[in-house]
Amino acid sequence: MNADPTILLTALGQELLARLAAEPDSGGLALAVRLRREYPADLVAAATAQHELRLAARAKFSRAADMLFTRSGYEQSSSEPIARYRAERFGDARRVADLCCGIGGDLLALAPGREALAVDRDEVHAQLALHNASVYGETENVRALVADVRDVNLADLDAVFIDPARRSGPGAASAGSGTASAGLGTASARPHAASSRAGTASAGSGAASSRAAAAAAGSGAASSRAAAASARGMSGSPGTAQRFRAGLSEPPLDWCFALADRVPAVCVKAAPGLPLDLLPDGWEVEFIADGRDLKEAVLWSPALATAPPADSGAPRRATVITGTGPRTLVAYPGDPVPVTEPGEYLLDPNPAVTRAGLVEDLARALGSGAGVGRDDSGCVDHSGCVDHSGCVDHSDGVGHSDGVDHSDGVGHSDGVGHSDGVAKIDPRIAFLTLDWPAQTPFARTLRVLDSAPWNEKRFAKRLRELGIGAADIRRRGLAGDVDQIHRRLKLAGPNRGTIVITRVNDKPWGLICTDPGSTQHGENEPAKRH
Numbered sequence: 001m002n003a004d005p006t007i008l009l010t011a012l013g014q015e016l017l018a019r020l021a022a023e024p025d026s027g028g029l030a031l032a033v034r035l036r037r038e039y040p041a042d043l044v045a046a047a048t049a050q051h052e053l054r055l056a057a058r059a060k061f062s063r064a065a066d067m068l069f070t071r072s073g074y075e076q077s078s079s080e081p082i083a084r085y086r087a088e089r090f091g092d093a094r095r096v097a098d099l100c101c102g103i104g105g106d107l108l109a110l111a112p113g114r115e116a117l118a119v120d121r122d123e124v125h126a127q128l129a130l131h132n133a134s135v136y137g138e139t140e141n142v143r144a145l146v147a148d149v150r151d152v153n154l155a156d157l158d159a160v161f162i163d164p165a166r167r168s169g170p171g172a173a174s175a176g177s178g179t180a181s182a183g184l185g186t187a188s189a190r191p192h193a194a195s196s197r198a199g200t201a202s203a204g205s206g207a208a209s210s211r212a213a214a215a216a217a218g219s220g221a222a223s224s225r226a227a228a229a230s231a232r233g234m235s236g237s238p239g240t241a242q243r244f245r246a247g248l249s250e251p252p253l254d255w256c257f258a259l260a261d262r263v264p265a266v267c268v269k270a271a272p273g274l275p276l277d278l279l280p281d282g283w284e285v286e287f288i289a290d291g292r293d294l295k296e297a298v299l300w301s302p303a304l305a306t307a308p309p310a311d312s313g314a315p316r317r318a319t320v321i322t323g324t325g326p327r328t329l330v331a332y333p334g335d336p337v338p339v340t341e342p343g344e345y346l347l348d349p350n351p352a353v354t355r356a357g358l359v360e361d362l363a364r365a366l367g368s369g370a371g372v373g374r375d376d377s378g379c380v381d382h383s384g385c386v387d388h389s390g391c392v393d394h395s396d397g398v399g400h401s402d403g404v405d406h407s408d409g410v411g412h413s414d415g416v417g418h419s420d421g422v423a424k425i426d427p428r429i430a431f432l433t434l435d436w437p438a439q440t441p442f443a444r445t446l447r448v449l450d451s452a453p454w455n456e457k458r459f460a461k462r463l464r465e466l467g468i469g470a471a472d473i474r475r476r477g478l479a480g481d482v483d484q485i486h487r488r489l490k491l492a493g494p495n496r497g498t499i500v501i502t503r504v505n506d507k508p509w510g511l512i513c514t515d516p517g518s519t520q521h522g523e524n525e526p527a528k529r530h
């Protein structure tokens, strides 16, 4: 149970937080004892817990040291780089609402330059959202409302962002701090009329919750699609099937989609395991990864959808947040990508690319030199490049793709991608192979030292010859316990490597790889073929 952090908004609370921040050993017992002599015990407990949350939150927010969190609110919050990237796609929308605002991870990015209404039925979260927005200098333009989002008047808004709470099963509690109550004093001037149901909407129980359960189990196209998808389970997001079962968000996804009937532009944040057939016509799905960590699926209503349609189904986009900003990949139509045995380099696509079903598009974009790594004259890092069908570097956060116009001359003028020199190693496995060391934000490049049909004894011997004593094993498309294989290989030696156990043309296959940036094994050693 979280201690209520709003007591820390008092002068005494702020003083205590400042003292903890200045302490080298803020978690020490002696300090806690000393502080409890000077301050009320509940304040010390809340401040100590808050201090720990702030330290953890540095991973997500540049101003974490001044923000306030509940534990659940922090865990569910969007990170600042992703929130800022998404907020840019709202373009010139001036009046926006952040529905289900939580502690305001998205609000702080949506608010600059806009009039923003933040709504949460959890009073503590609404209050923390206001506080956190003010930490980022957003005060006059931000209003908060304690209400069930279903009861909010959305008239006059240009756009709505909604990040519904994920539910783990029918009747599961929503993720708030469980303290929803009557209205929020700080949200006096409300730009949009709304009837606050706070007080009747206690988190995870009561009317709102039963409506959510009913909607999740309800009839209608979206619900039956959800039920069907739910029965199939979620591929592509191991371990998350239960958590991300379709329809089990609060409010449910079909309610979120219907917002587009009331507001010109809508963006819904969802779990990355979302079945794509749930998406209404004309909506774009964008998978966002922070580095190689797949974080979310973002669903853009037609007014905000800018990706071109992909091979099958909805317009799709894969976006990777890198150290130098977001990079985005959209469909790159063209010839089918051939299948060959692995060559000198193996590309392991980013999970956002794989999940978006854009692996072949990446192959074509690379093969066409479309700025994703063949020769960096392309759009890897130039700010004006927002019009590539295969690779969009969006310093403005917006990708526009017509599949044709490569204004900087990279790619093919006919807009048709040819995967020259880039192939798949199997029709169904998401690895690509090529003979040059591609540098792309959309995949990890590995140099192949050895490649042969998988035979554990042979590979154990070869690994010893190469002096590989530490290895990361990646298994894809084959069964087998990675830890047991690791033990049986009895690795020894000073070098590091990556062992890939997969299928090549449907045959069990092994590869020993190294990072091409590494100087181990001699950079120029050619790939040894079986």
Ligand SMILES: C[S@@+](CC[C@H](N)C(=O)[O-])C[C@H]1O[C@@H](n2cnc3c(N)ncnc32)[C@H](O)[C@@H]1O
Pocket (backbone or CB within 6 Å): 073, 076, 077, 078, 079, 099, 100, 101, 102, 103, 104, 105, 106, 107, 119, 120, 121, 122, 125, 147, 148, 149, 150, 163, 164, 165, 166, 174, 175, 176, 177, 203, 208, 250, 251
């Ligand atoms: C996933 S969190 C939002 C996180 C937020 N985007 C951030 O970055 O900090 C979901 C929030 O939705 C709120 N919520 C769930 N159902 C709601 C409803 N029907 N009306 C209003 N708020 C709701 C919960 O209280 C919780 O704070």
